[in-house]
Amino acid sequence: MVGIISSGFHGRRQSGNPALPAGQYETGSFPVLTAGPAPRIPTDDWEFFIITEAGQRHAWTWDSFMSLPQMDIHTDIHCVTSWSKLGTTWRGVSLDTLFENVETSCRFTTAHSYGGYTTNVPLADLLGGRSWVAWEFGGEPLERAHGGPARLLVPHLYFWKSAKWINGIELTQDDVPGFWESNGYHIHGDPWREERYS
Ligand SMILES: Nc1nc2c(c(=O)[nH]1)N[C@H]1C(S)=C(S)[C@@H](COP(=O)(O)O)O[C@H]1N2
Numbered sequence: 001m002v003g004i005i006s007s008g009f010h011g012r013r014q015s016g017n018p019a020l021p022a023g024q025y026e027t028g029s030f031p032v033l034t035a036g037p038a039p040r041i042p043t044d045d046w047e048f049f050i051i052t053e054a055g056q057r058h059a060w061t062w063d064s065f066m067s068l069p070q071m072d073i074h075t076d077i078h079c080v081t082s083w084s085k086l087g088t089t090w091r092g093v094s095l096d097t098l099f100e101n102v103e104t105s106c107r108f109t110t111a112h113s114y115g116g117y118t119t120n121v122p123l124a125d126l127l128g129g130r131s132w133v134a135w136e137f138g139g140e141p142l143e144r145a146h147g148g149p150a151r152l153l154v155p156h157l158y159f160w161k162s163a164k165w166i167n168g169i170e171l172t173q174d175d176v177p178g179f180w181e182s183n184g185y186h187i188h189g190d191p192w193r194e195e196r197y198s
């Protein structure tokens with residue numbers, strides 16, 4: 001997906017690697033980017049919820065979450081600060097599975113993390129086999145610094161949408177800016193469109 005037409009702000013920086021969106025470089029390391037301290041959530045206390053506009057609450061404990069169908073995920077991730085990590089492997093539960101019995105007419109969501117971080121993601125971006133609640137990285141339990149015990153993984157959007165220490169998803173009628181979206185980041189965040197800042 002190498003475009004002929006420049007997409008503005010960062011100018012045109014092309015790597016020649018079609019796996020890299022414009023303005024991104026490949027890194028072999030796994031940088032940690034967290035606003036504030038990393039919360040510590042024992043799996044005994046961990047819970048994942050989905051709450052609808054009608055106030056209907058669906059919730060999973062760690063054990064009930066682990067008994068859901070699991071998937072291995074092989075994907076590239078792209079951080080808005082310009083690094084991309086290619087060919088990462090994860091294990092987790094598809095949001096399609098978690099939303100199976102959820103009735104809603106909302107088109108938007110806010111992901112809520114332990115510690116207070118939020119990010120908004122359209123429901124369509126969470127569904128369709130493109131997003132997961134991931135608890136394993138590279139065959140090992142997800143490190144706390146990277147969001148363990150579990151994080152949202154929305155790899156087709158910039159990585160700030162992949163909320164670490166995920167606690168739950170709230171369905172919303174409107175697209176409500178989350179933490180970074182209220183601080184100048186793009187409301188949607190598609191790296192292939194260079195939706196970096198607003
Ligand atoms: N809860 C929470 N999730 C978060 C963040 C955060 O500060 N808190 N930072 C976001 C940003 S800006 C990025 S780039 C990625 C970084 O994930 P990493 O530290 O695993 O590389 O997590 C995202 N998820």
Ligand SMILES: [Mo]
Nearest residue numbers: 033079080160
């Ligand atoms: Mo970020």
